[in-house]
Every structure is written in C-alpha cells, then in structure tokens.
Amino acid sequence: MDRGAGGGNGRRVDLRDAGVVVTGAGRGIGAALARRFAAAGARVVVNDRNPDRAATVAAEVGGLPLPGNAAESLVPAARRLLGGPVDVFCANAGAVHTGGPEAADEDWQTAWDVNLMAHVRAARDLLPEWLERGRGRFVSVVSSAGLLTMIDAAPYAVSKHAALAFAEWLSLTYRHRGVSVHAICPRGVRTETHRMAGVAGLRLTSTAIGPEEVAEALFTGIAEERFLVLPHPEVVQQMTARIADLDRWLENLNRMAAEQSVVAARRRPPLRSDSQEEQ
Template sequence: MVVSVRGAGVVVTGAGGGIGAALARRFAREGARVVVNDLDAGRAEAVAAEIGAVALPGDASAVIGAALDALDGTVDIYCANAGLGSGGSETAPDEVWDAAWDVNVMAHVRAARALLPGWLERGRGRFVSTVSAAGLLTMIGAAPYSVTKHGAHAFAEWLSLTYRHRGVKVHAICPQGVRTAMLDATGSAGDLVLRPTAIEPGDVADALFEGMAEDRFLILPHPEVAAYYRARATDPDHWLTGMNHLQRKWEAVD
C-alpha cells in the first residue's frame, strides 16, 4: 500500500531543524502543502523558503487557526513534533516540569481539540506524534522528558483507540538517538545511551512514510526498540535492573 499526500494540508511543529525539518521536507517532496512552525522565526522561514512552504513561527499550541487559513481551511495531517528535551531528576524546578508538560503533552491535546471536530465531520485526518523511545522505555538523567514523553505516547494511544473507527489515523514516532541539536544537548547520558546508534533525521521521515503505508501506530526507526519494549513488558524487573546498570555506568563517568 502506498499513501499519497499530494495536495494534503500538513502542519509540522518544531520544524526549524532536526526531525521536524526532515518531516517537512519529505511531505513537501511528496507534493503536500506544508506549514512550517517553529519558535525560531528565522529557522522556520529558512526551511519554508527551501521547500516552498508557508512559515508560521510561534508557539505550537497556537498555530492551528493560522494554519487553517494558510491551507484553505483544511489540515489533513498534523505532526506534533515540537518538544522539550528537559534533563534533570525529581529535583528539577517546577517550571522545568511545567514547561515539559505543556510542550510535550498539552500542545498535543490542544491541537487535537482544534482539529478533531473537522476530522470527525469529514471522516478522515492524521495525527503524528513525535514521542521518542523515551516515551516507550525511559531515559537516564532526564526525568521531565521521560515522564512527559510517556504522557505523549499515552495520549496518542488514546486518540487512536477512540477515533480510529471514525477515520482518524494516529502514529507515534519513537526513535532513539537522532543526530540533532537535542541529542547534542543530552551530554554524557546521550553519549552513553543514544549516540552509538544515532540515525539521521531523514531516516525518521522515511520510517514515518513506511509506517503510514502499512497503517502502523508505532513507528520505530530503530527496530531494536521493539525488542526492548517487549522485554520491558515481559519482565519489568529484569529490564529495570539492566537500566539501573546503565545508570550506574553513567554515574561512574559523569
């Protein structure tokens, strides 16, 4: 099966670089009408100019209205890609936790609120959530990120189970390390866990299109994540012990 997006109205948040820019480029190459959203206006405008898209800089939570205007009233595909890679433990300040929750979870909820009435009326729509493998598993040294990415995954699951019979397709992209600025910001924890198997942003976009063609909810650009996820569910204590070994290894070198 091949999914055509030619002529579709697509919004990609956090598309000024990294995975978001790769998604925007791939959708544009496939003939979609793309809106590029990013907090950084210069980066959004640069990507939009490169691919012949519309730049709508600003908060991802507030982009839907302007995107509908730019796309003649129809958003067919929404890529909830903007995210905060907040590190730290339970001791991270409340404002760090609040910001991670707002961007990594509530921005998705607000987008769904705005888009679902139209999608349900038309009987079609596609919601793509960039969750990260941290949302299926976890990530050492990054409690706010891990916890809120679990929330993003849970919300994507809920959307899918609630609306799939009404024509709404949902995909949760769950890569491990991707060669982006966010990976660079993870420091020694990322060097230990993510960088050895890191892939390019374009590989993530390719995985999404393969997953859309196969109508899969989980998009795993790193296939080994499926085995980790299975092991976690089958024997959580064994899996947690293994992750704790990684934690101790990180503490020894950090």
C-alpha cells in the first residue's frame, strides 16, 4: 500500500504492493509512469484504449492490462483486477484537439470528457474509500497548457485549465483527511502528443524531455508531498511573467500566434483551382 499519503516533506514513500492505476499507459508518459511505479514495487493496472498497447506494457512491467476508454469509470474494474483497493490513481490519458471556437463540438466534448471528466469520475469512485481509510493519492497529468495556454489548441488548453482547477479543489478539500494530490505540468515531452502538436509544438522541441524524466519528476514531487510538479524550470518563469503583467504576456503570445499562423500557411499545400481535375 501507499504508506506515504498525507505525510511530511522529503521522506521516502513506500509503494511496495500499492495498487496503482495509470490511464493512457500504452505509450509516452503513461508507459513511463507504469514502469516507474512497477520499479517501486507497486502492482500496476495499465489502462489504454488500445488493447495491444495495454497488454504490451503490462507484460513488460508485470502489471495488469485494463483496455478501455479512460473517460469512463475504470475504478470498479481496476479494483477487481487488483483484488483490493486502488491506492494511487494516475489520470494521465489526454485528448489533444487543435483549433478554436470553430473546432467541432465533438472535439470539444472529447477534450472535456478525457481531460477533465475522466478525473471527476475517478475521484467520485475513489474518495469514499480513501476518506474512510484516511489515505489515497491522486495524480493529475495536466500539462503546462493548464497553467499557461497552448496556441491554436483551445479545446486542449481550456480543458487542461479545468483539470488543474479540479486537482486544486481536491487538494484544498481533502488534504487534511489524508488524500494527497499531485498536478504534474510538463511542457514539451517527446511523445506522440508532442508530434501531433504540429506548428504549435515547434517552439517546444528545443526544451522537450523524455517521458522517463517526467516520471522521475513526479516521484520527487511525491517524496516531497508537493502539489504542483514542474519538470521544466522555465514554466516557473513563464508563470511569474504571466502573473506580473498579464497584458504584456498576452501581447507576447499574440505575437507568437501571429507568427505561427504565417508559418502554418507556408507549410500548407497550395489549393488547386477548379479547373484542375483529380488524376
């Protein structure tokens, strides 16, 4: 079990035999978290929408595969697999959708369901048992987009802001009752999500880190019982600039957004005239 929940700063957290669930664990940050928890002696439930990916990572870490949509409630099935309680829940699965208000309603809804409501539904199932036991640990993999924003990805940035707000609410409401909450907000990470960011991700490439570094940062945050975990130091500087002068910060980002729209237009293939026919 997780014997460190609700504890003091800087101590080693014993995760041997803890029941851990990691959503979206078939690759990227989720797979790195599954490996790190398994290395600490935890029993890991590996969730992914893709059954093959879930099975592959579970076999690698000696865990339990749980294929399925993370936006739905996974906790009852995870308890059955573990044969006992869930001590740590890592809400890692994410949905990246680009665009602004013009993005389809389906894209906005998917971002909302996966990036926020999956966390809400998990907490709804977990909290009664955690509060009764006096311990539990909820990890929300948010992204720096939840602290700052992400150009040309309104559904993603807005839903990640909501995820961070929900994690804050959990912490301020239940910390005194033994529930630890961690919000990890990486910037650029070398994953499929980073690749999908396209032009919006170009500025992140030079500072991108590996998923394993994100997992290590989380474990440091767990040992220190820290709510906000920032694997990228520059995010602190950006947060400070945002708070100090929001208008200037927005002006700078608007300039970046304008530059990126020009770059995107140049990368876009030329439109065919009506006279051109498909060959």
